[in-house]
Amino acid sequence: MKCEEFHEEIMLYFGQAELPVELAGHIADCESCRAFYEEMKGMAAGLGVDDDFYPNELETERFLKRLNDEIDRTRPTVVSGISWYKLVGVAASVILVVGISLLGNFFKQNGAIPESTGTNLSVLYDDDYQIALENSDLYELSDDQFYILGIDYTSKRTYDAAGQLIEDLSEEEMKYLEENFNVGDLL
């Protein structure tokens, strides 16, 4: 390697405490490169260290206060390792479910939705259909055997196809329903 090429290499280590072994070895043997290196070293020393813009303690704390205010303003995005968009998703789902439920109640109370028409019949799955047949004292099958009579699960009452109240469900019947049927499908 020529001295000019060494100079180019030396410049890459401008301001660095140590030189690679190959460069240091050459500098020890070459007067021209040593002089160039000394010039670089002197220039770097003259530039000083990283203290020309040094926030003091007060400025640092003021900066932190401002930063923390800004973080609070933009809402913290890391809560126990859960990212903000997941939290927003969960919150939105909860609001949606609660909102729909409240709206339903509101319309019911204002007569927009009938209390129970007895027509909220649900399609039976095969297994449920068999169970319904075996418990005909509880379920009266309609003409269309794919349906059972409407069950108002919340009022614990059963209705016939014409919407007439048949009877209140006993605790045992409720328990049976909960254990043997997908209540969501019955509603």
Place this chain on the structure above:
Amino acid sequence: MIESYRDRLQPLIEKAVTGDRDAFSEIVRIMMKPIVALTYRMTRNREAAYDLAQDTFLAAWQNLSGFRGEALFDSWLYRIATNKTLNYLASPKSAVVASDDYRLNDMADDNTPEKLLMQKELKGMVLDFMSTLPTRQRLVFNLRFYRNLPFTEISEITGNAEGTVKTNYREAIKKLREYMKQKGWQS
């Protein structure tokens, strides 16, 4: 020097990613000086430097859950600061006249007023010189000379090839040498 603050940062980062604000504040205390120094040397505007530093830490907090530790944390911070600074420099608001409000850190008692004045002049000269460098050269000079980062890391921070980064640094040193000669500076 780099290793010592990286050792201090590691346990704080582990806490901060779980949402620990105190740990994050401690990280800010450690990293504020180098980040503000970088943004100030790049913009030479005290207010902009603080604003960019704040934006950097705010973005770091907001994206902390996505920090996977593949890059070094300080390099990751420098990358955020670099991107924000380059965006700022490309925007019309950076055209505002740069201020000269840099100041020296508290000096040791053995510094004479003459020595302080000389150092201040020299630092002012370096800042003047840096403002003449193209943005990329200025950035590489900052990260290499003042932060002692290896070229591989600077390459990751700036998104430029290592060869390009080395060329940028070498060019900056050549220009600095010329500038110092013109100013009659002697080591």
